[in-house]
Amino acid sequence: MLWVKSLHIVFVASWFAGLFYLPRIFVNLAMVPPESIAERARLLLMARKLLRFTSILAMPALVFGLWLWLGYGIGRGPGNGWMHAKLALVLVVLGYHHGCGVLLRRFEAGTDRRSHRWYRWFNEAPVLMLLAIVILVVVKPF
Numbered sequence: 001m002l003w004v005k006s007l008h009i010v011f012v013a014s015w016f017a018g019l020f021y022l023p024r025i026f027v028n029l030a031m032v033p034p035e036s037i038a039e040r041a042r043l044l045l046m047a048r049k050l051l052r053f054t055s056i057l058a059m060p061a062l063v064f065g066l067w068l069w070l071g072y073g074i075g076r077g078p079g080n081g082w083m084h085a086k087l088a089l090v091l092v093v094l095g096y097h098h099g100c101g102v103l104l105r106r107f108e109a110g111t112d113r114r115s116h117r118w119y120r121w122f123n124e125a126p127v128l129m130l131l132a133i134v135i136l137v138v139v140k141p142f
């Protein structure tokens with residue numbers, strides 16, 4: 001079980017590394033002057049590759065988490081409110097991940113109109129989600 005938990009934590013950390021950096025690229029894309037076509041193309045290429053990589057890393061993170069929950073039964077049954085709250089937040093993380101894909105497609109289509117300031121706030125969300133999930137799973141407050 002500890003091997004599975006170790007791999008779960010490693011892939012969760014890797015997944016979040018992508019979720020932390022991808023919106024940072026969006027901040028830069030929102031600040032690129034329209035005439036800087038080469039810089040825009042370079043940032044779009046980086047974002048596409050990073051999104052693909054982050055999506056690949058999310059899968060083992062989720063599989064090892066499900067293995068701990070459903071396989072070893074950790075967090076199952078009554079009195080494990082922390083696990084239910086954690087799973088609800090994991091759905092929010094998955095929604096955020098999907099949202100990054102939607103925003104990237106808008107940048108590619110040239111239809112995104114949000115300011116770089118909006119993306120700086122958007123970039124803070126994964127920090128808060130990680131903080132809440134780690135407190136839930138380590139402290140198990142309820």
Ligand code: HEM
Pocket residue numbers: 005008009012061062064065066067068069074075087090093129130133134137138
């Ligand atoms: C489908 C999604 C997930 C499931 C089913 C899941 C399930 C679990 C389970 C059952 C444990 C073992 C808890 C224990 O031994 O006390 C665990 C550990 C852990 N999970 Fe997840 N997890 C999921 C996603 C995530 C995500 C997205 C994060 C981070 C943002 C995360 C962070 C952690 C951490 C840090 C631990 C280690 C806790 C400890 O050692 O006390 N998990 N997970």
